[in-house]
Amino acid sequence: MTLFLGTFLDTPEDPFAGGSLRSVENGALLVREGTIVRRGTAQALRSAHPDEEIVDLSGGLVLPGFVDTHVHFPQVRMIGALGMPLLDWLEHSALPEEARLADTDYAGEVADEFLSGLTSAGTTTALVFGAHFPAAVDLLFTRAAEIGLRMTSGLVVSDRILRPDLLTAPQTAYDDGLALAKRWHGVGRNRYAVIPRFSLSCTEDLLDSCAALLDAVEGSWFTSHINENLAEVATVCDLFDQCDNYLASYHRHGLVRSHSVFAHNVHATPGELEILAQQGAGVAHCPTSNSALGSGLFPLREHVEHGVQVALGSDVGAGTGFSLFKEGLQAYFMQQLLGERGLSLSPAHLLHLATAAGARVLGLADEVGDFSEGKQFDALWLRPGAGTPLDIGVRHADGPGEALGKAFAMGTTADVARVYVAGHPIGSSR
Numbered sequence: 001m002t003l004f005l006g007t008f009l010d011t012p013e014d015p016f017a018g019g020s021l022r023s024v025e026n027g028a029l030l031v032r033e034g035t036i037v038r039r040g041t042a043q044a045l046r047s048a049h050p051d052e053e054i055v056d057l058s059g060g061l062v063l064p065g066f067v068d069t070h071v072h073f074p075q076v077r078m079i080g081a082l083g084m085p086l087l088d089w090l091e092h093s094a095l096p097e098e099a100r101l102a103d104t105d106y107a108g109e110v111a112d113e114f115l116s117g118l119t120s121a122g123t124t125t126a127l128v129f130g131a132h133f134p135a136a137v138d139l140l141f142t143r144a145a146e147i148g149l150r151m152t153s154g155l156v157v158s159d160r161i162l163r164p165d166l167l168t169a170p171q172t173a174y175d176d177g178l179a180l181a182k183r184w185h186g187v188g189r190n191r192y193a194v195i196p197r198f199s200l201s202c203t204e205d206l207l208d209s210c211a212a213l214l215d216a217v218e219g220s221w222f223t224s225h226i227n228e229n230l231a232e233v234a235t236v237c238d239l240f241d242q243c244d245n246y247l248a249s250y251h252r253h254g255l256v257r258s259h260s261v262f263a264h265n266v267h268a269t270p271g272e273l274e275i276l277a278q279q280g281a282g283v284a285h286c287p288t289s290n291s292a293l294g295s296g297l298f299p300l301r302e303h304v305e306h307g308v309q310v311a312l313g314s315d316v317g318a319g320t321g322f323s324l325f326k327e328g329l330q331a332y333f334m335q336q337l338l339g340e341r342g343l344s345l346s347p348a349h350l351l352h353l354a355t356a357a358g359a360r361v362l363g364l365a366d367e368v369g370d371f372s373e374g375k376q377f378d379a380l381w382l383r384p385g386a387g388t389p390l391d392i393g394v395r396h397a398d399g400p401g402e403a404l405g406k407a408f409a410m411g412t413t414a415d416v417a418r419v420y421v422a423g424h425p426i427g428s429s430r
């Protein structure tokens with residue numbers, strides 16, 4: 001067994017439902033085969049288990065590994081293409097890059113860059129938009145399994161409107177997806193997700209084939225985009241006969257389920273929120289992407305009031321990086337900018353959105369998301385460089401809540417010193 005020492009912060013009780021930050025300074029977690037078996041103070045657990053190996057993560061903060069509920073594997077090289085709204089950005093920037101992943105060598109390099117981006121940011125669990133090419137997705141699963149990341153991903157499919165080299169057909173989408181799922185679903189920490197890009201680029205037949213695949217692969221997940229940009233919403237409503245809203249284009253194909261996660265939902269209507277809540281589907285809130293593409297200010301209060309589960313997504317590459325510290329801060333900013341319509345977020349809310357809420361949205365809340373006994377030890381060690389403003393802020397903070405606020409205000413990937421999945425370090429450490 002291993003005894004991890006440090007200051008541990010987590011949010012096992014949902015702060016949106018009255019829960020508060022849990023913290024233990026000079027704490028210890030006893031981990032056996034990846035699972036937390038005891039938690040307590042360093043003093044108590046050290047004297048009860050004097051012979052166990054010690055890993056000292058004192059100084060800085062230890063947080064549950066981040067859960068990124070929306071991020072695109074093929075887009076790591078084009079982060080930072082600023083100045084365009086969604087549909088122009090897709091045409092001129094994202095989709096030309098996605099087409100390059102037809103080349104498997106290129107896709108392999110991008111897979112390594114992508115996974116390194118995720119893990120070095122402290123992300124240990126992710127719902128990942130794969131590529132439009134099965135060989136590229138196969139490589140991504142291979143590398144993720146080698147690293148040990150908890151990844152849910154799959155083939156991205158479309159059969160209209162996009163550039164022709166990204167299109168497939170409903171039966172091919174089903175066959176390719178099933179082959180990938182048979183190879184990777186449940187292998188290591190990989191799970192399969194069915195991923196139509198967005199209903200704008202998918203015919204009714206393709207969405208039917210997605211539902212059939214979802215039924216065929218037990219325990220698979222579903223993800224897509226929704227209500228991101230007003231021009232996109234108007235186009236979807238034109239394309240689908242007798243659809244009152246964007247969600248209906250998925251719902252009439254049986255794609256709004258408790259295993260479904262929809263990214264963005266900036267322009268949600270009350271009727272859509274009701275259905276999302278009824279079905280137990282999740283929403284990935286992607287604040288830097290919504291800002292960079294000018295998509296809009298996310299109606300978090302309305303989601304919470306309707307009982308829709310929300311977690312954070314980086315949405316790389318429309319989002320401006322892999323760090324969920326940055327996403328948390330941007331989420332906070334945007335709620336402040338909404339004034340009375342906004343939901344003022346505490347550091348505990350931000351940590352919850354970046355960890356336990358993501359685990360719940362992905363159906364992994366029994367395994368990860370906080371440091372309770374019985375959970376896996378997935379963690380990031382935030383240890384800022386000595387003398388940096390973040391280091392000074394954390395050391396002089398008046399309690400853990402204040403320290404956590406500073407982590408979200410100033411923390412970056414460079415401050416993440418070590419990352420653990422199931423008790424094992426992943427990626428490079430310092």
Ligand code: GUN
Binds near residue numbers: 072198225228289318
């Ligand atoms: N809608 C369809 N495809 C995409 C994408 O790649 N990024 C974002 N942000 N929205 C999308």
Ligand code: ZN
Binds near residue numbers: 070225263315
């Ligand atoms: Zn996206």
